[in-house]
Amino acid sequence: MRQRVIAYIDGFNLFFGLKSQGWRRYYWLDVSKLAQQLLQPNQLLVETKYFTSRVTSATDPQKPKRQNTYLEALQTLPNLKIFYGHYLLEPRHCKTCGAIWQKHAEKMTDVNIATELITDAFQNRFDTAFLMSGDSDLTAPILSIQRLFEDKRVVVAFPPGRYSAALSNAATACFHLGRGKISASQLPEKVCKPDGYVLSRPPRWM
Numbered sequence: 001m002r003q004r005v006i007a008y009i010d011g012f013n014l015f016f017g018l019k020s021q022g023w024r025r026y027y028w029l030d031v032s033k034l035a036q037q038l039l040q041p042n043q044l045l046v047e048t049k050y051f052t053s054r055v056t057s058a059t060d061p062q063k064p065k066r067q068n069t070y071l072e073a074l075q076t077l078p079n080l081k082i083f084y085g086h087y088l089l090e091p092r093h094c095k096t097c098g099a100i101w102q103k104h105a106e107k108m109t110d111v112n113i114a115t116e117l118i119t120d121a122f123q124n125r126f127d128t129a130f131l132m133s134g135d136s137d138l139t140a141p142i143l144s145i146q147r148l149f150e151d152k153r154v155v156v157a158f159p160p161g162r163y164s165a166a167l168s169n170a171a172t173a174c175f176h177l178g179r180g181k182i183s184a185s186q187l188p189e190k191v192c193k194p195d196g197y198v199l200s201r202p203p204r205w206m
Contacts, residue, residue: 007035010133011052017159109150114141134162
């Protein structure tokens with residue numbers, strides 16, 4: 001019997017990892033296909049869970065539209081679920097000049113990922129969890145799973161330009177996502193929704 005795998009994708013951690021490398025052409029990413037490429041011959045991907053928040057932007061009004069197009073494309077993939085956090089305005093303070101400003105901060109993504117990891121482990125829905133993130137806040141749920149479920153593995157796939165020693169030490173195994181697998185895991189240029197509407201890859205991402 002093949003090992004069951006669930007992939008947990010930290011959407012913004014992955015996005016900013018790609019951005020840090022200048023890999024805009026790879027934003028149109030099929031995350032389920034990417035997870036499939038990481039499987040061993042004795043493993044089966046049973047579900048992909050993608051975690052993100054809706055963006056806003058006064059400087060680039062097209063940014064939310066591009067994200068929405070991408071999320072709608074992901075929703076056409078089988079066995080994929082999207083989990084949403086949210087943004088809050090938080091004050092920032094410059095210690096040098098004393099200036100104060102407001103900055104949007106993403107909230108709940110790490111909590112949502114931790115909740116799903118722990119819940120799926122307790123419900124015995126996976127044998128191995130693939131976690132695509134470099135967020136050290138996710139160390140605690142990994143350690144809990146390792147402590148409570150000796151037969152379950154958590155493998156961390158670090159996005160490009162991302163790394164956490166704490167995650168690396170806590171995980172059963174870890175590695176960096178390579179450009180080859182990312183470039184080979186792109187969605188089609190046009191994605192057809194069940195209602196017949198055709199989604200096109202944003203020109204800025206080409």
